[in-house]
Amino acid sequence: MTVNPLVLIAILLTTFTCRAERLFIGILEADSIQSIHYGAAAFSRISDLPLVQEQVQARLAQALLLPAYAGIAASETLKIVQSVDSDAPPAPDNPANVAIIPLTDDGTMIRQAFAAAYARHKSQDAFTLYEAPSDTNRAPCVAVAVADRHLFTSVSRPALTWAWQNRSKFLEAPAQSLPGTFRILVNPQRMADLTGARSAQAARIIDLGRLLRACEALSFSFTLEGAALAVTLRATAKQGSALDALLASWRVPSEPLWHAVPDNAFFMSLGAADRPDLWTPFLGAQRHRLLVPTSGRLPPPAVTGDRLDYVAPTRDGKGLCWVQLLPVKDPAAARAAIRMLADAGCTNAVTFSRLRRRQAGATAIETYTVTLQPPQMAQADKTPADPSLGHILLSLLLKRAVLECAVHNGHCVTVIGPEGAIDEHLPPETFAARPLPLNRRIGGQDPALTPDLSFGGFLCAADLVRHTVTIMPEIKPEQARLLPRGGDGATFGIVHNGRTLTASLRVQSNEIAALQRLNREGRAVLQEVFFQIFANQMMDSKRPAAQ
Structure with a gap:
């Protein structure tokens, strides 16, 4: 089922504005992890850009924070939510992402994979914090939670807490109507705030900030396929x-x-x-x-x-x-x-x-x-x-x-x-x-x-x-x-x-x-x-x- 972006952003913002400590920036949606890999491989081969497939895989791994794909439903819808603590200065974990990944079981297999990849872990309420990875290329600390056969992962505990408290809205949100490999719904006001410094460089040509603030709803998508980008x-x-x-x-x-x-x-x-x-x-x-x-x-x-x-x-x-x-x-x-x-x-x-x-x-x-x-x-x-x-x-x-x-x-x-x-x-x-x-x-x-x-x-x-x-x-x-x-x-x-x-x-x-x-x-x-x-x-x- 698809929905008008106005309806979707209204559902999300109604929930998020009541919690002033974190602000919703945007949500990325993909048909599946499998479709991302297939689309990137086809585009990379025909466009003569072999590095594209490697870069897409690297960025996806960085966003999902998974040590392995055990227990992951690779053919179901994937979502990544971004939020920001407006009272804290910009940092590597602010804004922060929370990946919402579909599972094939109750989370047992992926928890075992995390336990094998990280030397220490501890549980706090519904969350598990994994630290000291054996591979230094992995994130030093990952917060994990499981709900309704979905895995929530993030490097930011506050971002994960915020997403966990609003998990029903994310899990029940209807699919975005815009076609594409990656579909992204953003809050245009927050986007204008975050791109202020960059948009200033292009201000001599176009006032991007003013254009964004004139938008009530904003979404965009990227499509990677064999025929085109x-x-x-x-x-x-x-x-x-x-x-x-x-x-x-x-x-x-x-x-x-x-x-x-x-x-x-x-x-x-x-x-x-x-x-x-x-x-x-x-x-x-x-x-x-x-x-x-x-x-x-x-x-x-x-x-x-x-x-x-x-x-x-x-x-x-x-x-x-x-x-x-x-x-x-x-x-x-x-x-x-x-x-x-x-x-x-x-x-x-x-x-x-x-x-x-x-x-x-x-x-x-x-x-x-x-x-x-x-x-x-x-x-x-x-x-x-x-x-x-x-x-x-x-x-x-x-x-x-x-x-x-x-x-x-x-x-x-x-x-x-x-x-x-x-x-x-x-x-x-x-x-x-x-x-x-x-x-x-x-x-x-x-x-x-x-x-x-x-x-x-x-x-x-x-x-x-x-x-x-x-x-x-x-x-x-x-x-x-x-x-x-x-x-x-x-x-x-x-x-x-x-x-x-x-x-x-x-x-x-x-x-x-x-x-x-x-x-x-x-x-x-x-x-x-x-x-x-x-x-x-x-x-x-x-x-x-x-x-």
């Missing part, structure tokens, strides 16, 4: 919150846009939101203007709210371009916004300068140069900051690129790439129908999603890296042949129903294997490419500025 998240927004308003503005994109992406695209993203500005409360200050060149110039009433982005090679195969299509309701306003791009000044380290205007039939195309400004100067000595690797790579890709904009057949089209690339990406009056568009493929492959996606896309990372390297002028044909072909890529999608959203990222195992081969077989080529990039960057930095 999947990460799925399900969140329910608090009623009346900024997240609630944002979800209310989402809708299913126009169906023809799913058919608009060329077959040779490396990346694609499509979504629809009537109020994109509702993202603002959750975004940091770092918003790259290249992602939406018309941002701040194109009035919201002039567009439908649908947005399609894709990255594809140029027709001759020697270049790369980023294409964005925005269906418009007011073509005149869109044309006016395009003409004003050069007047926006430097926004987030990017400057557009008018280059020329030309005609492609009846369509006017505006062309701008793209200048990526150096990192901000340090306030103390006014010396330029060291450029990041991302800044260097982006500078290299934009060295021969321009921004081309046009309004054509009801769409505002922007293309960043070689001059003239926009001609091959101007949309037709109607897009040719495809037998299996991406939204239906994602809905069919991912059990957590349906074809009614609010957002969806794909990324073929290995093929994109291979193409990017091969188009660099310094790369020789014999070097390019060393780079292996990619796999089936990764897909992502988001569906929402009222205040609840479900987001899922699914990476095919053969894509991960392709990236492994790219790193292994093409490492010498990649090292040569990066050496040339940094050499060119150093030469540019030493070149005297024009007077």
Whole structure:
């Protein structure tokens, strides 16, 4: 039986809030220990990542604290609960886990295994404390209890006491509805508190703490299987919150846009939101203007709210371009916004300068140069900051690129790439129908999603890296042949129903294997490419500025 996460978290929190000394953080659930091992083994083999299976087994052993699997029901549901003592400082045992492991007997066999693995043990109430392990790789002290053919284990006696007092709630809690090898239900408020320091590092891009605190319920899952690795998240927004308003503005994109992406695209993203500005409360200050060149110039009433982005090679195969299509309701306003791009000044380290205007039939195309400004100067000595690797790579890709904009057949089209690339990406009056568009493929492959996606896309990372390297002028044909072909890529999608959203990222195992081969077989080529990039960057930095 499955249950809505709201019902489950309400059951758990109702019990736990009455005990102020420990706070519930989350609960992990798996179909069985056996399914974890089988899934990790299949994924590890096909993805060419043998260490994954070893790491999963090591982490599982660390969480379960078992000296052996004698008397363990390896095919039944496993649960691990995490709690924290809010009055105590963070420590190796705070937060602490309690594993709830199904048994095949009354606990006799596993107790014998513990007694054989630990030199000392003593009983206190319903608990048994095992100490002085013969194997120093084991936990030095493990607290154990048995109830209703389930074994409770933890390195923290207070955490085990808390879980034991609430054991009926854990044992009787219905299964989580989210599919996955590992299913995790968390308290979003406690999660926001515990990730405060880490989320501060990403605050320039997204305010993770604010996003978590806007959630009423939050669960996610990890799936390890032979075909793919999947990460799925399900969140329910608090009623009346900024997240609630944002979800209310989402809708299913126009169906023809799913058919608009060329077959040779490396990346694609499509979504629809009537109020994109509702993202603002959750975004940091770092918003790259290249992602939406018309941002701040194109009035919201002039567009439908649908947005399609894709990255594809140029027709001759020697270049790369980023294409964005925005269906418009007011073509005149869109044309006016395009003409004003050069007047926006430097926004987030990017400057557009008018280059020329030309005609492609009846369509006017505006062309701008793209200048990526150096990192901000340090306030103390006014010396330029060291450029990041991302800044260097982006500078290299934009060295021969321009921004081309046009309004054509009801769409505002922007293309960043070689001059003239926009001609091959101007949309037709109607897009040719495809037998299996991406939204239906994602809905069919991912059990957590349906074809009614609010957002969806794909990324073929290995093929994109291979193409990017091969188009660099310094790369020789014999070097390019060393780079292996990619796999089936990764897909992502988001569906929402009222205040609840479900987001899922699914990476095919053969894509991960392709990236492994790219790193292994093409490492010498990649090292040569990066050496040339940094050499060119150093030469540019030493070149005297024009007077």
